[in-house]
Amino acid sequence: MSMLATRNPMRTELATRQPDPSVAAFHRRMPAYATTPLCDAAAIATNLGIGRLLVKDESRRLGLPSFKILGASWATYRALVDHLGHEPEPWADIDSLAAAVAHLRPFTLAAATDGNHGKAVALMARLLGFQAHIFVPKGTVIARIEAIRVEGAQVTVVDGDYDAAVARSAEEAGERCLVISDTSWAGYETTPQRVIDGYSTIFSEIDAALDAEGLLQPDVIVIPVGVGALMSAAINHYRSGSINPIIVGVEPITANCVQLSAEAGRLVVVPGPHPSMMAGLNCGTPSFVAWPTVSAGVDWFVAVDDEASASAMRDLAQVAVVAGETGAAALAGLTALCAAPDRPEWLRHDATVLVLVTEGATDPENYELIVGHPPTDDAGSST
Numbered sequence: 001m002s003m004l005a006t007r008n009p010m011r012t013e014l015a016t017r018q019p020d021p022s023v024a025a026f027h028r029r030m031p032a033y034a035t036t037p038l039c040d041a042a043a044i045a046t047n048l049g050i051g052r053l054l055v056k057d058e059s060r061r062l063g064l065p066s067f068k069i070l071g072a073s074w075a076t077y078r079a080l081v082d083h084l085g086h087e088p089e090p091w092a093d094i095d096s097l098a099a100a101v102a103h104l105r106p107f108t109l110a111a112a113t114d115g116n117h118g119k120a121v122a123l124m125a126r127l128l129g130f131q132a133h134i135f136v137p138k139g140t141v142i143a144r145i146e147a148i149r150v151e152g153a154q155v156t157v158v159d160g161d162y163d164a165a166v167a168r169s170a171e172e173a174g175e176r177c178l179v180i181s182d183t184s185w186a187g188y189e190t191t192p193q194r195v196i197d198g199y200s201t202i203f204s205e206i207d208a209a210l211d212a213e214g215l216l217q218p219d220v221i222v223i224p225v226g227v228g229a230l231m232s233a234a235i236n237h238y239r240s241g242s243i244n245p246i247i248v249g250v251e252p253i254t255a256n257c258v259q260l261s262a263e264a265g266r267l268v269v270v271p272g273p274h275p276s277m278m279a280g281l282n283c284g285t286p287s288f289v290a291w292p293t294v295s296a297g298v299d300w301f302v303a304v305d306d307e308a309s310a311s312a313m314r315d316l317a318q319v320a321v322v323a324g325e326t327g328a329a330a331l332a333g334l335t336a337l338c339a340a341p342d343r344p345e346w347l348r349h350d351a352t353v354l355v356l357v358t359e360g361a362t363d364p365e366n367y368e369l370i371v372g373h374p375p376t377d378d379a380g381s382s383t
Helices: 022-028 042-048 068-084 094-100 116-128 142-149 162-170 190-198 200-213 229-238 257-264 291-297 306-318 329-339 364-371
Strands: 003-007 038-040 052-057 108-112 131-137 154-158 177-179 220-224 246-252 300-304 352-357
Touching: 003 257, 003 329, 022 068, 022 190, 022 200, 038 200, 042 052, 042 306, 042 329, 052 200, 068 116, 068 177, 068 190, 094 116, 108 116, 108 162, 116 131, 116 142, 131 142, 131 162, 142 154, 154 162, 190 200, 190 229, 200 229, 220 229, 220 329, 229 246, 229 291, 246 257, 246 329, 257 291, 257 300, 300 329, 306 329, 306 364, 329 352
Parallel strands: 052 352, 108 131, 108 177, 131 154, 220 246, 220 352, 246 300
Antiparallel strands: 003 300, 038 052
């Protein structure tokens, strides 16, 4: 296996963005809302030589196989409020919200994606009675494209990498089309920040689950890094008070743009194509909005290869957590650090480590090839 671990030379104290308390209230009005499991993976913790491993399992969230709907739904709602010029209140559920914005039709939501974000935007469009136009990079797995089309979206394959798909999606913006991107560029920063804000629900749920069981906060947090949106939300949460865990970001070794940017002290682009099967992390450019928070708030970066991700998928399956290639990345990074000859001193034998599983089996055929059986609906035991 190939692995590159580096301490973040840009780590410093920073002013965090306090989550909007209305975000969680908004999500509770979404159909099929439920708190996702926080699993205690004792067998993996023993193998890694740590005290406890907690797994926040985002393989099923609001009917989709990843956490992305949290950011996409909140960002879409706030973009609609801006477009309307007022809150579409009162509304109690998604059907009444759809009725409140029905006069906008025909109306389109557009986005670029490697899979999960685009499916989430497409779902929001369908729930609101809108159209969706989703742009994916060349080489996107057919299963992920079809999963987006199931939501009724038009899917366009862009002849290029993820960054090329982002650039193409930006061209769709207009009076009857909102671009809902989870990454940013010059002049387009508000919606990506709202995507970050939407992810705050994950961390408030973790706190509630720990409090319910009388457990202390984790010593170490390990999170996959794509453009940096999810990581930015984590830093806003964990650096906002007295809690100060070690925060570790994990990327594919072929698309470690955030790690290389931190080493360079400036934004660095990793040119495509990005061949990793960790498709949701195949990003060549960090988000302009997320970068200031991520560059200052992460302690360590780890870049891993596909073999590490595959091994982590199998390990998670043993504790009944169905994790796709991207979803297993955090555990892959943690495992690589634990096995390193110069294992960091903060990975103590009594340390509590939290990893985020960010997606389920979005490519079922590849999941079966790697794990040895089809994905199931079993979930890990909740703490």
